[in-house]
Amino acid sequence: MSNFKVIYEEFKVQGKDLVEKLKALIHEGNIRRIIIKDRSGNTFLEIPLTVAAVGVIAVPVLAAVGALAALVSDLTIVVEKAEAKPKTKDSTAEVPEKDEESQS
Numbered sequence: 511m512s513n514f515k516v517i518y519e520e521f522k523v524q525g526k527d528l529v530e531k532l533k534a535l536i537h538e539g540n541i542r543r544i545i546i547k548d549r550s551g552n553t554f555l556e557i558p559l560t561v562a563a564v565g566v567i568a569v570p571v572l573a574a575v576g577a578l579a580a581l582v583s584d585l586t587i588v589v590e591k592a593e594a595k596p597k598t599k600d601s602t603a604e605v606p607e608k609d610e611e612s613q614s
Contacts, residue, residue, distance in 0.1 A: 514592040521587040525579035529572055543590040548582055
């Protein structure tokens, strides 16, 4: 069982603000994938991100995204994040019994 849950967030941006928003999202560091869609919901670009690859692919990908932003005005950025699941108490866990000596 995985200790992470996947969360999707959507951001509506204008084409001119796309690159700056992507830079800010990549800087957060907990993003697994970015999907860029037009106002009709068509996917233009899907960028898988890993911790090791972020620095290597960021510059060329952002250049391509900048060219895309010049062509399209209204875009949606879909961000897939992995967050740690909150730890829940196990209902079958044993409750330690109190020592009679420690109560005196």
